[in-house]
Amino acid sequence: xxxxxxxxxxxxxxxxxxxxxxxxxxxxxxxxxxxxxxxxxxxxxxxxxxxxxxxxxxxxxxxxxxxxxxxxxxxxxxxxxxxxxxxxxxxxxxxxxxxxxxxxxxxxxxxxxxxxxxxxxxxxxxxxxxxxxxxxxxxxxxxxxxxxxxxxxxxxxxxxxxxxxxxxxxxxxxxxxxxxxxxxxxxxxxxxxxxxxxxxxxxxxxxxxxxxxxxxxxxxxxxxxxxxxxxxxxxxxxxxxxxxxxxxxxxxxxxxxxxxxxxxxxxxxxxxxxxxxxxxxxxxxxxxxxxxxxxxxxxxxxxxxxxxxxxxxxxxxxxxxxxxxxxxxxxxxxxxxxxxxxxxxxxxxxxxxxxxxxxxxxxxxxxxxxxxxxxxxxxxxxx
Numbered sequence: 001x002x003x004x005x006x007x008x009x010x011x012x013x014x015x016x017x018x019x020x021x022x023x024x025x026x027x028x029x030x031x032x033x034x035x036x037x038x039x040x041x042x043x044x045x046x047x048x049x050x051x052x053x054x055x056x057x058x059x060x061x062x063x064x065x066x067x068x069x070x071x072x073x074x075x076x077x078x079x080x081x082x083x084x085x086x087x088x089x090x091x092x093x094x095x096x097x098x099x100x101x102x103x104x105x106x107x108x109x110x111x112x113x114x115x116x117x118x119x120x121x122x123x124x125x126x127x128x129x130x131x132x133x134x135x136x137x138x139x140x141x142x143x144x145x146x147x148x149x150x151x152x153x154x155x156x157x158x159x160x161x162x163x164x165x166x167x168x169x170x171x172x173x174x175x176x177x178x179x180x181x182x183x184x185x186x187x188x189x190x191x192x193x194x195x196x197x198x199x200x201x202x203x204x205x206x207x208x209x210x211x212x213x214x215x216x217x218x219x220x221x222x223x224x225x226x227x228x229x230x231x232x233x234x235x236x237x238x239x240x241x242x243x244x245x246x247x248x249x250x251x252x253x254x255x256x257x258x259x260x261x262x263x264x265x266x267x268x269x270x271x272x273x274x275x276x277x278x279x280x281x282x283x284x285x286x287x288x289x290x291x292x293x294x295x296x297x298x299x300x301x302x303x304x305x306x307x308x309x310x311x312x313x314x315x316x317x318x319x320x321x322x323x324x325x326x327x328x329x330x331x332x333x334x335x336x337x338x339x340x341x342x343x344x345x346x347x348x349x350x351x352x353x354x355x356x357x358x359x360x361x362x363x364x365x366x367x368x369x370x371x372x373x374x375x376x377x378x379x380x381x382x383x
Contacts, residue, residue: 319383
């Protein structure tokens with residue numbers, strides 16, 4: 001029997017996994033909701049285990065090995081490395097832990113690029129103090145630099161600082177500095193099989209005053225050289241050693257070519273898989289969960305439902321939510337969500353601090369993005 005283990009699934013991903021037609025075993029961290037994860041009138045397998053703890057390998061040996069599972073997967077950032085460790089222990093398909101670590105740790109990723117694909121990287125350093133950081137930035141001929149956590153996600157802690165402001169950073173042990181590349185940022189959704197990489201779609205992102213994403217649109221508004229991007233993604237994935245499974249790679253286009261910002265061996269968040277499915281007909285969620293057991297691959301002739309799709313997000317002042325009102329949407333929208341009264345809104349420092357979002361399908365990227373942003377602007381949250 002085919003048994004698929006999913007670490008840290010959302011209710012949506014759990015439903016996707018069950019739809020693959022195999023036996024699904026869910027492993028959720030203690031305290032996570034159970035009711036949305038199980039299917040009514042059907043036996044469900046759910047273990048409450050902290051898969052990020054040092055004791056997780058013991059669970060793999062005591063439980064998953066005995067169950068003779070077929071694959072262990074995760075589409076969440078915190079589940080990627082535990083899934084890789086479990087697969088390695090059990091001799092199952094999947095990216096090795098070293099490859100996952102190389103993608104999680106942005107300094108390791110930069111070092112891999114420096115050795116194997118230097119043209120895709122930017123200047124970087126892991127300074128011990130502000131003085132070292134300033135010297136590195138000046139060596140690039142720059143007066144600003146990106147300061148970010150080596151293993152950060154969701155734009156949390158990413159700052160663009162002038163050289164003089166580097167002295168305000170007091171703890172450098174887990175930080176990386178990078179050369180700043182101006183201009184629009186994009187993300188590529190790809191899938192790899194046996195070292196062959198397939199570019200599925202490219203999204204253009206929009207941010208606010210900082211680096212938190214406030215909108216995505218598929219395909220990008222400005223025409224891009226897709227063949228060149230596909231070649232760049234292939235060179236990047238080869239450099240970091242990714243041979244199988246999904247990747248979500250963020251990049252910018254500098255005058256001298258493509259520059260990789262960061263990447264993850266998972267599908268993108270922010271509703272991007274839904275945008276990709278509408279425009280390409282490919283279900284990245286099903287493929288990303290089911291690929292190790294031969295399930296979830298797209299049909300020979302996927303059927304897209306829209307020429308373009310966009311998602312936009314709303315923000316609000318920090319505080320406790322008192323009132324929420326939503327716009328009247330139409331048939332072009334896919335989903336609409338917002339915080340609820342009683343929720344706490346924090347200062348906008350990461351993706352988790354947004355208060356609502358809406359996805360729109362359209363005939364062209366520009367109009368889809370404009371409509372999504374218009375709807376998002378009508379999400380009214382009073383704190």
